[in-house]
Amino acid sequence: MTRLLDVRGLETTFSSDFGEKTVLNEVSFQIDKGEILGIVGESGSGKSVTALSIMGLLAANGRVSRGEVYFKGENLLALDEKALDRVRGHRLTMVFQDALSSLDPVFTIGNQILESIRAHLRLPRQEARQRALRLLDQVGLGDPERIMAAYPHTLSGGMRQRAMIAIALACDPDLLIADEPTTALDVTIQAQIMALLGRLRRDTGMGLILITHDIGLIAEMADRVLVMYAGQIVEQSDVFTLFDQPAHPYTRALMLAVPTLRDSRERRLRPIAGVVPENYESMTGCRFRDRCRYAVAACAEPQPLVPFALNVGERLPDPGHLVRCHRAAAGELPTTCSVLLESAPESAS
Amino acid sequence: MNSEWRQSAAAGFAENPLLSVSELRRYYYARSRRLLARRRTIRAVDGVSFDLYEGETLGLVGESGSGKSTLGRQLVGLERPTAGSVHYRGHVLSRLDARELAPIRTDLQMIFQDSYASLNPRKPIFDILSAPLLYHGLETRATVERRVDELLAMVGLAANAKARYPHEFSGGQRQRLGIARAISVNPRVIVCDEPVSALDVSIQAQILNLLLDLQEELGLTYLFIGHGLSVVNYMSDRIAVMYLGKIVELAPAEELFRRPLHPYTRALIAAAPIPDPRLRRPDVELLEGDISSHNAPVSGCNFQPRCPLAESACRSLEPALTEVCRYGERAVDGHLLACPVAARELMKKEGET
Numbered sequence: 001m002t003r004l005l006d007v008r009g010l011e012t013t014f015s016s017d018f019g020e021k022t023v024l025n026e027v028s029f030q031i032d033k034g035e036i037l038g039i040v041g042e043s044g045s046g047k048s049v050t051a052l053s054i055m056g057l058l059a060a061n062g063r064v065s066r067g068e069v070y071f072k073g074e075n076l077l078a079l080d081e082k083a084l085d086r087v088r089g090h091r092l093t094m095v096f097q098d099a100l101s102s103l104d105p106v107f108t109i110g111n112q113i114l115e116s117i118r119a120h121l122r123l124p125r126q127e128a129r130q131r132a133l134r135l136l137d138q139v140g141l142g143d144p145e146r147i148m149a150a151y152p153h154t155l156s157g158g159m160r161q162r163a164m165i166a167i168a169l170a171c172d173p174d175l176l177i178a179d180e181p182t183t184a185l186d187v188t189i190q191a192q193i194m195a196l197l198g199r200l201r202r203d204t205g206m207g208l209i210l211i212t213h214d215i216g217l218i219a220e221m222a223d224r225v226l227v228m229y230a231g232q233i234v235e236q237s238d239v240f241t242l243f244d245q246p247a248h249p250y251t252r253a254l255m256l257a258v259p260t261l262r263d264s265r266e267r268r269l270r271p272i273a274g275v276v277p278e279n280y281e282s283m284t285g286c287r288f289r290d291r292c293r294y295a296v297a298a299c300a301e302p303q304p305l306v307p308f309a310l311n312v313g314e315r316l317p318d319p320g321h322l323v324r325c326h327r328a329a330a331g332e333l334p335t336t337c338s339v340l341l342e343s344a345p346e347s348a349s
Numbered sequence: 350m351n352s353e354w355r356q357s358a359a360a361g362f363a364e365n366p367l368l369s370v371s372e373l374r375r376y377y378y379a380r381s382r383r384l385l386a387r388r389r390t391i392r393a394v395d396g397v398s399f400d401l402y403e404g405e406t407l408g409l410v411g412e413s414g415s416g417k418s419t420l421g422r423q424l425v426g427l428e429r430p431t432a433g434s435v436h437y438r439g440h441v442l443s444r445l446d447a448r449e450l451a452p453i454r455t456d457l458q459m460i461f462q463d464s465y466a467s468l469n470p471r472k473p474i475f476d477i478l479s480a481p482l483l484y485h486g487l488e489t490r491a492t493v494e495r496r497v498d499e500l501l502a503m504v505g506l507a508a509n510a511k512a513r514y515p516h517e518f519s520g521g522q523r524q525r526l527g528i529a530r531a532i533s534v535n536p537r538v539i540v541c542d543e544p545v546s547a548l549d550v551s552i553q554a555q556i557l558n559l560l561l562d563l564q565e566e567l568g569l570t571y572l573f574i575g576h577g578l579s580v581v582n583y584m585s586d587r588i589a590v591m592y593l594g595k596i597v598e599l600a601p602a603e604e605l606f607r608r609p610l611h612p613y614t615r616a617l618i619a620a621a622p623i624p625d626p627r628l629r630r631p632d633v634e635l636l637e638g639d640i641s642s643h644n645a646p647v648s649g650c651n652f653q654p655r656c657p658l659a660e661s662a663c664r665s666l667e668p669a670l671t672e673v674c675r676y677g678e679r680a681v682d683g684h685l686l687a688c689p690v691a692a693r694e695l696m697k698k699e700g701e702t
Contacts, residue, residue: 216622
């Protein structure tokens with residue numbers, strides 16, 4: 001396995017008239033060639049800020065205040081803009097949620113895709129054009145000639161998203177960061193785009209960071225998963241472990257709060273009480289504790305991300321399974337089986 | 350909600366429908382790009398009929414552009430249909446003028462997707478919630494405050510919310526306010542137009558459960574519009590699937606997911622992610638194209654350009670929504686389907702067994 005990206009102790013700070021806010025804290029993870037890393041969390045959890053920090057695309061008032069981002073062995077944070085531009089949009093690319101505002105409205109799709117190809121690959125005009133047409137066809141846009149000449153506003157949401165993916169893929173990137181790429185789209189289009197991303201990973205060995213709030217999409221796509229809450233990773237593991245043995249109370253609550261198609265009609269959803277705390281960055285201790293049904297006094301102490309090293313039934317612990325919860329790590333929480341039983345018929349809150 | 354009630358609600362209704370929609374059409378006209386060219390007709394709702402029974406939740410799913418919201422707006426009288434009618438308690442809504450409609454409007458309420466756009470940003474919550482009560486003469490200046498407090502408590506907000514403005518609330522709280530306003534006038538039917546689509550998942554569940562509690566408490570009837578199948582399944586007794594202005598399948602919720610018949614319904618269900626990594630499907634059959642790249646064809650079935658089952662007859666014959674015939678015990682009341690090809694295949698399959 002080749003290590004593509006190694007993020008170590010990332011911390012991102014935004015400044016405003018009211019002072020500084022560290023919105024991201026102790027974020028560390030790795031991703032290998034051909035791997036799909038899912039990042040799941042709700043709005044404000046820090047998923048997008050993580051992506052923007054890696055890409056060096058933070059707003060002017062934001063900066064990475066601590067940590068390193070190694071992309072294929074090179075620390076991106078140490079590069080100047082010019083050096084960064086050789087990597088960004090070429091070996092490392094990103095797809096955003098909102099294709100309409102991410103594409104330039106005054107240029108055709110063809111202009112925008114050719115710009116990327118010619119800037120990074122320096123291909124002659126004809127070859128670049130052939131490559132662009134091939135890419136548009138590859139992402140499932142029928143009639144690529146017409147799409148090349150089209151302006152973003154004349155395309156449907158699904159087609160725009162695909163066009164943006166084609167631009168991101170223009171130079172065969174090693175790693176693609178997709179930030180909620182299908183959130184605004186219908187499920188049938190989402191399925192098409194996910195199939196495309198899965199195929200690319202298989203065929204080209206591209207790595208993919210898939211950022212989403214949809215735990216179902218994570219189950220369908222990811223190899224490994226980070227669960228984020230209030231600017232921190234609260235749990236990290238491979239996808240099977242996460243769904244078999246979710247350790248952090250937030251991960252469990254998230255799973256019990258979404259309806260699924262296979263549910264019996266009598267299951268009552270269990271909402272997570274309350275909302276994400278407003279000034280979470282100043283909290284010491286667990287940031288989920290106010291909403292957590294298992295919280296105790298010790299949860300106000302700082303919570304490091306520690307290995308979850310317990311046998312559960314027949315299951316041996318997975319060495320890569322990390323959790324930011326002292327009670328989960330000490331085996332003080334009910335095992336998953338009983339959590340799922342609790343959600344069976346019963347009057348909930 | 351207890352399961353017996355759900356079953357009795359889902360299994361064929363003996364009583365008369367509370368609200369009845371027949372052959373409803375809503376067309377919009379768009380100017381063509383070329384001068385003097387004929388204007389384009391957008392058939393947002395194109396011949397929809399269904400009944401809504403007291404106390405049930407009818408779910409309405411379909412992709413964006415399928416006409417679900419337009420249909421919802423006709424139902425509460427926010428827009429007039431181009432043709433067809435909505436029958437409610439002996440009235441045909443489109444034949445009433447504003448004055449005649451006013452007393453009926455309190456019965457038919459709506460909860461909108463965008464809670465921010467649907468609450469006046471310049472008014473404090475007290476004004477927003479008291480206005481409909483005073484307008485319809487349900488409360489007087491003297492009594493209205495008590496009722497507002499009661500409404501806030503019913504949707505789980507503190508009484509001190511009254512003096513605050515919409516922007517001071519989170520998305521979930523604003524949706525609670527939208528719900529409080531809808532139930533304030535003692536409605537019987539509420540059209541819920543994607544009420545949780547804009548909310549975070551942990552908040553979604555709070556709002557969905559609140560809607561279920563209020564339904565039980567107040568005996569409400571819901572038309573629940575959504576594009577997420579699992580959310581609609583959670584809420585609904587029966588589900589109607591819409592595609593380009595038409596209902597293509599309508600069945601009790603459990604039946605629809607256990608035995609989806611229309612190729613579009615099947616594609617929708619296949620495309621929904623399953624939150625279990627062990628159930629990954631290597632290759633799902635995917636629909637080609639998208640809804641807007643195929644505007645409704647001139648004749649025949651609207652879904653035919655994307656349909657895996659399409660035959661030549663589908664291009665000329667417009668399928669009608671008819672009850673599915675089944676053999677023997679497997680018969681389920683009220684499973685309606687607008688696809689003769691799928692119906693024929695089902696007959697053949699069940700004939701063999």
